[in-house]
Amino acid sequence: MVLQDLGRRINAAVSDLTRSSNLDEKAFDGMIKEICSALLEADVNVRLVGVLRKSIKSSVNFKELAPNVNKKRLIQKAVFDELVKLVDPHPHTKPFNPKKGKPSVIMMVGLQGAGKTTTCTKLARHYQSRGFKACLVCADTFRAGAFDQLKQNATKAKIPYYGSLTQTDPAVVAKEGVEKFKKEKFEIIIVDTSGRHRQEDALFQEMVDIQTAVKPDQTIMVLDASIGQQAEAQSKAFYDTAAFGAIIITKTDGHASGGGAISAVAATGTPIVFIGTGEHILDLERFAPEKFVQKLLG
Ligand code: GDP
Secondary structure (H helix, E strand, C coil): CCHHHHHHHHHHHHHHHHHCCCCCHHHHHHHHHHHHHHHHHCCCCHHHHHHHHHHHHHHCCHHHCCCCCCHHHHHHHHHHHHHHHHHCCCCCCCCCCCCCCCCEEEEEECCCCCCHHHHHHHHHHHHHCCCCCEEEEEECCCCCCHHHHHHHHHHHCCCCEECCCCCCCHHHHHHHHHHHHHHCCCCEEEEEECCCCCCHHHHHHHHHHHHHHHCCCEEEEEEECCCCCCHHHHHHHHHHHHCCCEEEEECCCCCCCCHHHHHHHHHHCCCEEEEECCCCCCCEEECCHHHHHHHHCC
């Protein structure tokens, strides 16, 4: 199911109820059930759906409603608020805010194919267009061609980059790149890392080594919107190792339901900061939970 379909289905469930002449508790329960089925089919974690079900249910208490209360409004608001909570479980966690005139190192982690390298360039351009001096460091020495890909993207976007075709230790390359750019007074230094290894342990060890070498101000996990039920376990494993502080969900323009990726947010308690909306460098949007849910519901 595509993300838009999920929105349409939830919207339809709410509209059917609020338009019906028989707006009683039974009909309300039916709406909640339909919303929960839609979320489950979109791969939202079953435990989260359970929490949402209870919260919506308890936010409208039919027995104690004053006669003049606008039930439709109340129900619409309850559904909206719970969906916002679902995509933003920690509204008090402030997203990372880089400052001008000071170097900020951002390290990107995530599985190969998630869209890391593409997102690194998008993010560098995002900050560049806001007046920051931004650059890229390729610390993926595992995949042949990784540096070339970053170089190509960076050149196209006119963003300075650093990498090595001969150095095989990614932590060394990362450190060299970050030190060089710090000396040159860059303000946003984005470090791209490998997303694959012969063994998962080696990948995780490498993340720790790079983190130790460059001491990032923010580590961001890049997640493909099409990741399904395995999102929770995977993001937890990454979180336990790299303790990332933010998530970027890519490919929200595709045919993915997005529910798995959304569940990763709750599993790790970290906010989504941006979403990828296409392959082009400009296809990156700042994530705003309310706006996202508004758009989802059409
Ligand atoms: P990496 O292995 O994690 O570095 O992934 P890449 O950056 O190489 O991206 C893998 C593929 O996903 C490429 O074909 C990208 O163009 C594509 N991609 C990345 N982000 C998006 C997005 O937001 N939307 C779409 N449609 N494609 C994306």
